[in-house]
Amino acid sequence: MLTSILGLLVTLQLIAIWALMRNRLRHKRALSSLRETVALLEQRLTARTDAWRHANDTLEQTEQRHRITTALLNETKEYLNSIINSMPSVMIGVTPSGHVTHWNSAAELATGIREKKALGFRLQEIYPNLPVPPEMIEESISLSEPRMRENVKVDHLGMNRYVDITVYPLHSLELTGAVIRVDDVTMRQKLDSMMLQNEKLKSLGELAAGMAHEINNPLAAILQSLQNVERRLSPDQAGNQAAAAALGLDLKKMDSYLEAREIKRFLEGMDNAGRRAAEIVRNMLEFSRSSSRQLEPTQLNDVAHASVNFMRNAIEFSMPSLSESLVIEEDYDNSLPAIPASGIELQQVLVNLLKNAAQAIQEARRDAPLIRISTRYIPPLAEIRVEDNGTGMSLATSKQIFDPFFTTKVVGQGTGLGLSISHFIITQRHHGRIEARSTPDKGTTFVITLPIAQPGQSH
Numbered sequence: 313m314l315t316s317i318l319g320l321l322v323t324l325q326l327i328a329i330w331a332l333m334r335n336r337l338r339h340k341r342a343l344s345s346l347r348e349t350v351a352l353l354e355q356r357l358t359a360r361t362d363a364w365r366h367a368n369d370t371l372e373q374t375e376q377r378h379r380i381t382t383a384l385l386n387e388t389k390e391y392l393n394s395i396i397n398s399m400p401s402v403m404i405g406v407t408p409s410g411h412v413t414h415w416n417s418a419a420e421l422a423t424g425i426r427e428k429k430a431l432g433f434r435l436q437e438i439y440p441n442l443p444v445p446p447e448m449i450e451e452s453i454s455l456s457e458p459r460m461r462e463n464v465k466v467d468h469l470g471m472n473r474y475v476d477i478t479v480y481p482l483h484s485l486e487l488t489g490a491v492i493r494v495d496d497v498t499m500r501q502k503l504d505s506m507m508l509q510n511e512k513l514k515s516l517g518e519l520a521a522g523m524a525h526e527i528n529n530p531l532a533a534i535l536q537s538l539q540n541v542e543r544r545l546s547p548d549q550a551g552n553q554a555a556a557a558a559l560g561l562d563l564k565k566m567d568s569y570l571e572a573r574e575i576k577r578f579l580e581g582m583d584n585a586g587r588r589a590a591e592i593v594r595n596m597l598e599f600s601r602s603s604s605r606q607l608e609p610t611q612l613n614d615v616a617h618a619s620v621n622f623m624r625n626a627i628e629f630s631m632p633s634l635s636e637s638l639v640i641e642e643d644y645d646n647s648l649p650a651i652p653a654s655g656i657e658l659q660q661v662l663v664n665l666l667k668n669a670a671q672a673i674q675e676a677r678r679d680a681p682l683i684r685i686s687t688r689y690i691p692p693l694a695e696i697r698v699e700d701n702g703t704g705m706s707l708a709t710s711k712q713i714f715d716p717f718f719t720t721k722v723v724g725q726g727t728g729l730g731l732s733i734s735h736f737i738i739t740q741r742h743h744g745r746i747e748a749r750s751t752p753d754k755g756t757t758f759v760i761t762l763p764i765a766q767p768g769q770s771h
């Protein structure tokens with residue numbers, strides 16, 4: 313019995329040992345498979361990490377490249393903007409419908425409208441003064457050709473300016489539109505009209521040259537006859553005394569009569585006016601021959617005073633009613649040195665200005681008619697002013713006064729030559745400037761400035 317129990321125990325123990333060993337074996341196998349799995353996972357993880365690291369690097373590189381490209385693009389944009397902005401021309405980008413896409417600094421300056429306020433708006437709304445009709449933009453885009461308008465007059469802050477306008481079509485892959493370029497050509501226009509004016513004066517000079525001899529001869533005859541009349545009225549001449557005695561005429565009494573009726577003064581006036589006319593004709597002849605009269609040291613104050621004297625006489629003759637109440641004030645700067653000038657030509661200018669002033673005052677029917685002529689020394693310039701309280705003139709008139717043959721006066725009162733010749737004498741012969749400042753219904757001031765020394769000459 314004991315033996316069988318022992319045998320059973322041994323058997324049971326053996327079974328237990330076998331089961332244990334099997335279990336260990338299984339465990340060992342599971343462990344090694346687990347290790348394999350872990351190794352595989354580790355391997356995969358490393359591969360993934362590598363891939364991720366690689367992807368991360370690529371992303372960083374792309375981002376860096378993107379950053380560089382953006383910076384470069386911004387730089388280029390700024391560079392282009394600064395080129396467009398530093399251009400003196402107004403540059404405006406528009407869509408085919410005329411909405412603003414670009415507005416450079418010159419456009420801001422010309423319109424006073426900031427870029428921010430302009431972008432996106434219709435050009436016609438924000439810059440109505442610019443004569444670019446929508447058709448001009450449409451035509452340029454549809455024909456793919458620039459469209460241009462030259463010397464267009466525009467109103468800029470109340471001033472007339474002249475501009476050239478070009479509309480360039482703009483075609484790119486995504487964008488269609490146009491660029492409008494506006495160039496201020498006022499200066500060129502002024503130079504052109506000055507040249508035209510000089511041309512007109514030249515042809516005027518040629519006309520004068522043709523007429524000069526014809527006028528000079530009868531003028532000489534008039535002056536000669538005047539001298540004869542004066543001589544034959546003189547009571548001191550033996551010939552006159554003999555002729556008077558034969559007629560029983562008292563020459564002394566006749567002389568008193570001539571004095572009393574101011575006939576002698578009239579004769580003197582005719583003589584002065586005749587000599588002046590001869591002088592003017594000679595002057596015009598000289599222009600036409602373009603022989604330049606020598607400029608000599610001239611006292612402007614003396615020229616001004618002589619012109620006033622001449623004018624006083626002339627006004628007495630031609631505007632007797634005005635001459636009674638007209639006051640001509642003279643205010644001369646004694647520090648003014650002699651300037652290189654032609655006294656005769658300057659007198660011609662001042663007489664023109666004084667005559668215009670008197671005519672404007674007469675037309676305005678002033679209670680206290682006043683002309684003021686003054687000189688001032690403003691180194692290195694000499695200034696002469698002729699002021700009047702006459703009709704004044706509108707802006708439109710004042711822009712044309714220096715044009716040959718421009719006059720607002722009736723035939724017989726004006727030829728429209730006075731100021732154009734004066735302009736020529738001051739600017740071309742004396743290298744000076746002449747301008748008018750006028751207020752309608754108040755009066756006009758003409759300001760002449762002359763250099764104290766001519767170019768190339770020191771004083």
Ligand SMILES: Nc1ncnc2c1ncn2[C@@H]1O[C@H](COP(=O)(O)OP(=O)(O)O)[C@@H](O)[C@H]1O
Pocket residue numbers: 664668669672700702703704705709713718719720721725726727728729730731732755756
């Ligand atoms: N002092 C002035 N006041 C007003 N208008 C003036 C004055 N001076 C000139 N003008 C204007 O300028 C025009 C041209 O002057 P001018 O060349 O001297 O020609 P004219 O006197 O023969 O008309 C005048 O017709 C007049 O309209």
Ligand SMILES: [Mg+2]
Pocket residue numbers: 664667668726728729730731
């Ligand atoms: Mg005149």
